[in-house]
Amino acid sequence: MSKWDISGLNEWKSDEFPLGAVIPESGNSRDYVTGGWRSQRPERNDATCTQCLICWIMCPDSAVNTEDEKVTTFNLRHCKGCGVCANQCPVDAITMVPEGCDLPEVK
Amino acid sequence: MPTQKTIAATGNTVVAEAMRQCAPDMMAAYPITPQTTIVEEFAGFVAKGRVHTEYITVESEHSAMSACVGASAAGARVMTATSSQGLALMWEELHIASGMRLPIVMANANRALSAPINIHCDHSDIMGARDTGWITLFAETAQEAYDNTIMAIRIAEHPDVLLPTMSCLDGFITTHSIDRVCIMDDESVAGFVGEYTPQNALLDIENPVTHGSFAGLGGPFFEFKKSQRMAIERSRAVINEVGAEFSELSGRPFGMVETWGMEDADVAVVVIGSTAGNVRHVARRMRESGIKAGVVKIRCFRPFPYAELAEALSGVKAVAVMDRAESFGAEGGPLFLEVRSALYDAAERVPVINYIYGLGGSDVRLELIETVLNDLSEIAVGAQAPTGLVYLGSR
Ligand code: SF4
Ligand code: SF4
Numbered sequence: 001m002s003k004w005d006i007s008g009l010n011e012w013k014s015d016e017f018p019l020g021a022v023i024p025e026s027g028n029s030r031d032y033v034t035g036g037w038r039s040q041r042p043e044r045n046d047a048t049c050t051q052c053l054i055c056w057i058m059c060p061d062s063a064v065n066t067e068d069e070k071v072t073t074f075n076l077r078h079c080k081g082c083g084v085c086a087n088q089c090p091v092d093a094i095t096m097v098p099e100g101c102d103l104p105e106v107k
Numbered sequence: 108m109p110t111q112k113t114i115a116a117t118g119n120t121v122v123a124e125a126m127r128q129c130a131p132d133m134m135a136a137y138p139i140t141p142q143t144t145i146v147e148e149f150a151g152f153v154a155k156g157r158v159h160t161e162y163i164t165v166e167s168e169h170s171a172m173s174a175c176v177g178a179s180a181a182g183a184r185v186m187t188a189t190s191s192q193g194l195a196l197m198w199e200e201l202h203i204a205s206g207m208r209l210p211i212v213m214a215n216a217n218r219a220l221s222a223p224i225n226i227h228c229d230h231s232d233i234m235g236a237r238d239t240g241w242i243t244l245f246a247e248t249a250q251e252a253y254d255n256t257i258m259a260i261r262i263a264e265h266p267d268v269l270l271p272t273m274s275c276l277d278g279f280i281t282t283h284s285i286d287r288v289c290i291m292d293d294e295s296v297a298g299f300v301g302e303y304t305p306q307n308a309l310l311d312i313e314n315p316v317t318h319g320s321f322a323g324l325g326g327p328f329f330e331f332k333k334s335q336r337m338a339i340e341r342s343r344a345v346i347n348e349v350g351a352e353f354s355e356l357s358g359r360p361f362g363m364v365e366t367w368g369m370e371d372a373d374v375a376v377v378v379i380g381s382t383a384g385n386v387r388h389v390a391r392r393m394r395e396s397g398i399k400a401g402v403v404k405i406r407c408f409r410p411f412p413y414a415e416l417a418e419a420l421s422g423v424k425a426v427a428v429m430d431r432a433e434s435f436g437a438e439g440g441p442l443f444l445e446v447r448s449a450l451y452d453a454a455e456r457v458p459v460i461n462y463i464y465g466l467g468g469s470d471v472r473l474e475l476i477e478t479v480l481n482d483l484s485e486i487a488v489g490a491q492a493p494t495g496l497v498y499l500g501s502r
Contacts, residue, residue, distance in 0.1 A: 014333035019269060020208030021322055021331055022307045026315030 004028070030078075034061065038081030040096040042074050049093040055085035109295030109356060114288055118249035118281040121288045122188070122214045122274070123148035125256035127158045128296035129212075132183035132303075135163040135174035140226050141278040142190040142216040149188075168193035172200035172211075179209035180318045182308025184260070187211065190278060191218035194232045198239070204271040205240025205335060207318065210263035210303075211271040213241075214256060217380065217431075218278040219467040227468020228278040230379065233408075234432035234441040240335055242272040242342055243409040247383045249286035251406070252276040254359060257291075260300045261349045268342045269306070270335070277381040279468065291357065299356060339410050346407055363407035364415040368394065372401025374483035375420055377446050378429045379405045382464070382471055386429070389476040398484045405442065413449040420450060424487035426459045427479050429499075433463060439496050458492040464499040475500045 004025045018024050044055075049071065056064040056071055063079035065072045086094040116124075123145050126134070134153075136146040153162040161178075165171045168189050179185045189197060194215055204211050215233055219225040233243060242262060246252035255274040263272040276282055291299075307316045322328040343363075350361035367387050369375065376386050383404040390400035403419050405412070420426055428447075430440025437444060439461035447459050462479055465471045479499065486492045 009327070012327065012330070014330040015337060017327055017330060017334065019306055020206065020318070021320045022207075023317035023320050024307070024314075026317055028317070 033077050034080050035077045038076075038079060039099050040081040040083065041076065041099050042079065042081070042083070042085050042094050043097050044071065044074075045093045045095070048091050049089075050091055052090065054088050054090060055094060058084050058088045060084060109291040111289045111291050111357070114290055115285050116249065116288050117144070117283050117285055118246070118252045118276045119144040119216070119283065120148060121249050121253040121290065122256050122276065123152070124290060125253045125296070126186050126188075126214075127152045128291070128293050129184070129186065129257060129260050129300050130158055130297065131160050131186040131212075133161045133163065133175070133178040133185050134187055135165050135171045135178070135185075136187045137165055137168045137171045137189070137193060139168070139190045139193040141218060141282045142188045142193070142214070144282070145188040145214055145216070168196040169200065172197040172204065175211050175213075176200055176204050176207065176209060179204070179211050179305075180207060180308075181310045182305035184264070184303040185209075185211045186213065186260075188214040188216070190216040191220055191226075191232045194236055195220060198236065201236055201239035201241060201271075206331065208269045208335075208338070209271060210260075210269050212256070212259045212263050213271070213273050214252070215273050215275045216278045216282045217275055225467040226278070228280050228381075228431070229466045229468065230275075230430075230432040230441075231466075233273065233275050234434070236273075237409060237441060240270065240339070241409065242268070242270050242339065242346070242407075244272065244274050244407050245379050245405065246274065246276040246281060247381055247404060247406075249276075249281055249284070249288045250359070252281060253288055253290065254353060254357065254361065255406075257296055257300060258346075258349050258353050258361070261353075262342060262346055264303055265342075265345045265349070266306075268338055268345050270338055270342060275380070280381040289357070289359070295356065299353065343410050343412075346410075361406070362415070363405075363412035364419055365404045365406055366419050367402040367404075368399075369401040369403065369419050369423075371399055372423055373399040373487050374425050374427075374480065375401040375403055375423045376427045376429060376476075376479060376483075377403045377405065377416070377420075377442065379408065379442060380431065382429060382431070382476075385471060385473060386476055389473055389480060393477070393480050393484075398480060400480050400483075408442075411445050411449075413445075416446065416449045417453060420457075421453065423457060425457055425483045425492070426450070427462055427483050428459060429462050429464055429479070431463075431465045433466065443496070458486050460486070460492055461496040462499040463496055469500070472500070
């Protein structure tokens with residue numbers, strides 16, 4: 001399916017929008033970057049992680065990246081920092097770190 | 108032509124019958140007096156296999172309308188029914204149904220809202236929901252309730268409209284009184300309403316869509332509201348077309364505004380719902396004593412038939428508007444505000460008097476209606492019109 005073209009959105013008249021505010025495609029939340037809402041980010045300790053994939057199942061934003069059925073990184077363009085993954089991890093391998101001044105890249 | 112049989116039945120029975128004949132894919136409903144027998148009889152049809160509807164029992168009207176919204180977005184033809192507190196509990200979903208442009212059809216048994224607790228007829232429930240974006244039809248009789256419910260499907264599902272539609276009937280007076288009603292055969296009703304082809308059905312997996320999107324700050328929310336206004340304006344023509352086609356089929360008249368004696372009337376009463384019959388009866392009697400009285404009945408409240416009403420009332424010398432609902436602190440009841448607004452552009456300004464009547468099912472005796480027509484006939488020849496609204500028959 002081709003992408004829904006909304007390039008002229010700001011000029012559309014009332015009768016040009018889809019009926020009832022429907023979005024005529026699925027899965028376009030990929031295009032909506034929500035990472036900027038985050039005040040904390042998840043950090044995973046690879047040494048203690050058992051790769052049970054519970055965080056991947058539970059993340060409400062599908063922001064846990066995997067490769068070959070193993071958790072790799074977090075998709076920080078979409079992770080909202082809700083902490084569900086850290087809370088659900090059975091071995092406490094995920095720590096929520098304040099976003100901003102305490103991060104190594106800021107220091 | 109359809110085969111019609113005449114039966115003796117209550118308004119609720121024939122609304123349930125109309126719903127069975129419209130064969131909705133889904134109904135979610137919660138029972139509430141005086142709507143209960145509609146959903147009870149419909150549940151009976153489902154249980155006996157007389158209609159193939161997915162009937163969902165829910166724990167409240169809030170859930171009932173939420174489930175209806177979901178099913179309608181999924182692509183189903185959806186019908187339900189409620190009343191009073193139930194309609195009030197649905198309030199937020201009423202806006203969601205119209206905003207999402209879902210052609211849900213709901214019967215509403217008009218009943219007062221608490222407090223004090225009361226289960227009897229007035230129009231407070233629907234008048235509270237008048238700005239929720241639903242097309243709103245009113246019945247005077249069980250026959251009209253049956254006819255309106257069938258027409259509502261065609262109006263709601265029309266591609267130019269796609270708005271939820273309510274079919275209102277007066278609690279107990281129309282819902283529970285046994286009346287003479289002509290019922291069409293199943294095939295004719297099925298043929299009239301046709302198959303429903305949903306737009307943007309969630310269950311259409313070949314064409315995935317997202318429902319319930321966000322249009323906040325800087326988004327096109329304003330434009331969506333305007334498109335709803337455009338749709339309800341387009342519904343005027345559709346309501347008249349569907350009404351004309353149904354009249355042809357059933358042999359019964361339909362108008363957004365229906366008049367009696369207005370050709371030569373000096374005074375007129377504007378009324379909604381079951382009381383229209385009593386008003387016509389009194390007007391007929393008054394004509395025998397020389398008062399040229401006419402009656403204007405509103406059968407469609409949203410969209411409001413401004414032009415038709417102004418035309419019907421042109422030439423009269425005094426108008427009474429009977430409101431079975433309050434709009435506390437406003438200049439008058441909801442119908443009064445509409446009628447006076449419709450008459451604003453009239454060449455000649457005539458006195459318009461507002462009578463609030465029958466709240467919580469309080470009795471509207473013929474003598475009371477007589478006083479309205481007597482007042483009008485005196486005002487028409489120069490007597491002072493009352494200032495402010497009149498609580499008809501109150502102590
Ligand atoms: S829930 Fe914890 S242990 Fe399981 S994969 Fe995620 S981080 Fe590793
Ligand atoms: S913090 Fe929340 S959004 Fe981010 S990865 Fe964990 S569960 Fe997903």
